[in-house]
Amino acid sequence: MTKQAAGAGNIEDKLDPVWKALSDPTRRAILDFLRPRSRTTTQIVETFPHLSRFGVMKHLEVLREAGLVHTREDGRQRVNSLNVVPIRQIYERWVGPYQELWTSELLRIKEFAELGDGPKEKKNKKGKS
Amino acid sequence: MTKQAAGAGNIEDKLDPVWKALSDPTRRAILDFLRPRSRTTTQIVETFPHLSRFGVMKHLEVLREAGLVHTREDGRQRVNSLNVVPIRQIYERWVGPYQELWTSELLRIKEFAELGDGPKEKKNKKGKS
């Protein structure tokens, strides 16, 4: 797994915490909550009654390690704000390259309906000689 | 938790398996492997030697439930192909709305440096007297 880090693995490695952070619906809800404006930790706790304060802080820690949330100290309050840079990186590294497939989606559907792999003559080109 | 599904919860609910599927680096590598062309299950197994066949199938199942991979039967072979529609949905529901923040990022940085929340709150000094 670390062997294939020579190509785009490095980027993958850096974006992995971001993917992990975004995989949880509660964390995505917190991000949505932080989108209009920054919020203190207590404000977040009050907004999600089904979570304990510790649950919120744990999620915030994950989001912070992913770089999706910045926290600023203000007296005894912590102001959490959204950082969209990792989301943009995900877009650039993942959505962008796949976006070209959206345009050629019909070709793929056609390929899928016919053979799914390619012309039959090069069927066992890989695997064994 | 299901109570707040009235707003954007429905879309979140549908996209949740997609996020979960994308949160694993191995599954993202499989998607990258399927991007140029469709592959049989055995081809995927041979491409990822650090995984057992069952591990690959487990990941494929997650990807299939997320709608990211389609599988077509061809005799005793299963041809797995990439489906980019869920990725596009994630882009539309998440990257798009946040994209407007990228343009106003400087404003947010400025806000963060000054107050972090808004001008209406009083700014207390941090030093201990």
Added chain:
DNA sequence: TATTCACGTTACTATTTACTAACGTATTGA
């Protein structure tokens, strides 16, 4: 028909993750 091969499943284990509860720390303001 019998063997090989591609695919899939059942059973089990180790690890990670999410969560609640209770306790501790530091700042604010009377």
Added chain:
DNA sequence: TCAATACGTTAGTAAATAGTAACGTGAATA
């Protein structure tokens, strides 16, 4: 100083997840 508040941590537990190992199923081919 003393109490209230906002934040954070330690401890412990339940659940989800990833993984290996061994076994079963069905199609292609000699």
